[in-house]
Amino acid sequence: MRATFIGHQTWLIEHGATRILVDPLLCEDFGLVDQYRIDIYPPRTVDHRALADVDLIFLSHEHSDHFDIQSLNLLPRSARFVVGSTIVEPVKQCIRDLGFELTEVDSTEPMLIKDLSLRFYPADPKTAFWESRVTQIYLEERHGPCSGIFIAVDALISEVFKTDIVEERVSSPSLVIVSNNSRVSPPGAFQSLENWGKNAADSNRKTGPLGLGVLNSVLTAYLEDFPAQPEHIAMCGGGFIKRFDGFAAFPFSEQPMLSQLANQLSLDVNVVGLLPGQGIRLDAPQESQIDIDWVTVDHLQHQQLIRELETFIDDRKSIEVASSVLPDLETPAEYAECLERCEVELNRMARSLMLFITGRKVLQMSHYRGRPLGPQRIVFSFVCHRLGLRSSYGLNMVSGRFEVEPLTELDALIAHYPYGVCLPLVDFMGVADGTLQIWDVVGVSIQSWFEHGIFDGLIPFFYSYYGENGSPHLLDRIIRRNMATLEIAQCN
Template identity: 25%
Template sequence: MQIENLGHESWLISTRKGSILIDPLLRREFGRSSQYRYQKLSHANVPAGTLGAVSGVILTCDHFQHFDRSSFSLLSSEVEVFIPQTFSESEAQWLRDRGAFVKRVPIGTPVDIGNLQFLFVPSGSETPPWDARVCSLMVAECDCPEPKWIFIQSDTGINRSISNMIPPSWFRKPDLVVVTCHYREYAESGYSSWDNFICPPPSLDDPRAAFDLVSAVLPLDISPLNVASLYVVAGGDYERQDRPLPSAKRDNARLAQLMNDLAVNCTINAATAGATYFVGDALEARRSKPVSIARADNAPTPFSVSELKNYSPLASDPAISRGLAHFAKALLLSELGHTLLFTDEYLGVKLDTKRFVLKIVGTANTTTYEFCFSKGAFVICDKPDDELLQKPAGLVLSASAFRDIVMGFASAPETCSNNSLQWHIGPLSHSPLGLLYHAFSHPIFKPMG
């Protein structure tokens, strides 16, 4: 299976047995009003033979930049079109009048198109009101032992129950996630807005803004620690012809780089028209000229344990240091981290930026770390142990258990179930121990051993 970006949020998904179009925007210029005309900033021409052979068209919503009527003149009049139950009936009738076979699909119901299977995913509660009828997509190639599947976020916040919607027959880990939160400010149809805004524009200088970005852009429920091999940032790739966009300081490439810096074990790429992503065991991106994508293992990261204030024999241990760095990123990307970041008072005490405590007990020495959100890293705690429980959350575990997890000698549940202590606010599913189990599970974490 491969997926090609045609510009903005238009995609062509192809397999050896057929292809489908998603939100086809097949012309560079588009728009339904003569007053407001738009153009894609990057555009890919699809050969007529390819368009004539598509097995079906999927429309995520009836917005003009997703459902472009003029593009259907390039397709067979009898093409099969799949729409969600939230799709406008008048727009659906326009398709029927043209000759298309329109199928209205209930949200969450798997549908087969050749050897591909898809289902619509409802928007999350934080989605802007004008996008509330938009649906995201899951698409899988199902004629293989472990179905390869992708998630395409379409102008929506992520629905919190999304993990429960994955069909049991699908392999649980998505192979690719397309993220369509983008940040360009401009006037559209008479009002000024952030196109597909969910949170303020990103900034590496503001940890809370960076975390807001991660919380909004990364689908936390299906991949809270970047379990997908590849994320693609797409969308917002158009402008009004009478109001060209200024040079964007924060475009999709900038957003992709910020996400790459925050990533654990995945690669982030910004899509442009013509970019093709091959979904399989060796996932890579190709353009007209081959490009290489640095793995997240080698990517620069703003989170580091090299700034520890005091020397500690445990901190000098390579396994402990690597484990701390990985766990720091896991905490920052987790629901528990989100809760802690926005908790300002605990047990009647005003909190500073250090709200999570990790105490590692060794045979010769014990080191206590506090997680500092302002640095995005663990720092050695300079307060006595009797103040530990005044923090909202924490975890105590043995140095040997932590080292075995990092080295790959044992799993977290094997080593920590009987000899660890945790305390935290929030539901049990967001506990420090649960986070530890998830953060160091395979294939999210690559052990040293």
């Protein structure tokens, strides 16, 4: 069996005459909103004609760095298309509209595809909730001696899979493919779940993780209770460039370099970090690395990007949030109209926020910064940098309604409210009406602050409320717009 890396988290698994494609990103960029497509790192081109005979396409989940409509449109409709039962309806509909026959799996019983046996597993429930709809895949050679490949994607490894190994329903995998999503931002640049309250002048900002901490979390802690030591662990992920004032919250990960370092520190496991177009053979240890000629890395540009990232990290300049992702509002009349729609949206959302962990945590608080709390405990502050305007609303936890907050400075809001968020009005309404996805603005134009842990704040609430699962109708709008401009290929 062999696994070929195609970029970011896209893999081609082959054995005998069987070819399985996982989370295909085949273009030079990806994204569901055309204006905000994101470049793959390292830059590479894929000759998709080499995939004309794939037997099966598997989509682990619907995040846009896994589900790319333009890439799917390049693939043969003769391939069986498999998703887990947690995938949301608009994605299933899109796959059918592209002309694929869709199979939804909801059990871990093996699916036999020519020379391979596939099993699909639900992610471990301890996975961060916005990745918990990931379905993981285990591929074994159908006729032994068995070697197996487990692809964990963005989630913690399935407990069900571990039990299947212990109870010998499956062989233990030779290769586990893990995602390194660490994206460690340099000091001064903010991260997606940055706590602005803790960044205030009077607080000590925690230093970032040590490099070894990253390798430990991806390779050791991640596999801590895994029942068998795999021969190989391959790292992938972090394979895109989301530029904004340098790389800010989204530096890419250089997996080949990280794997080399990990191997120097490891004795009994082979850590694999591949460039797109490279693969690993599990049945021929002497010549385990393979190269294919239909994926071509632009090595010059690759080296240039590495230098650029190094300079960005060394410079340690502080990074400001973007003024807005969408073009900002231009006139006071536009602002007033947008704010009116925003007020409706806020009060529609209020009860969900009160029931989310943020609302429950803030209700448990009696004091904040030495001062007793009143009924308004969560604030949304909207800005329009072009017009120099700000409008803030505090959620009254008794009435369940947002009320106008007269404080006008961000620092004053942070000092007054234990939980808050500040973002461009145009971006908030862009997310609320399905022009943008929440992922397009987090780490770019939002500042949030919170007490308790990083899953308790308003960004996780946004992931939940505006994400694909909480608001499938918004994803549906985005997919439909994408499909409307797509020329659907007639591939067989």
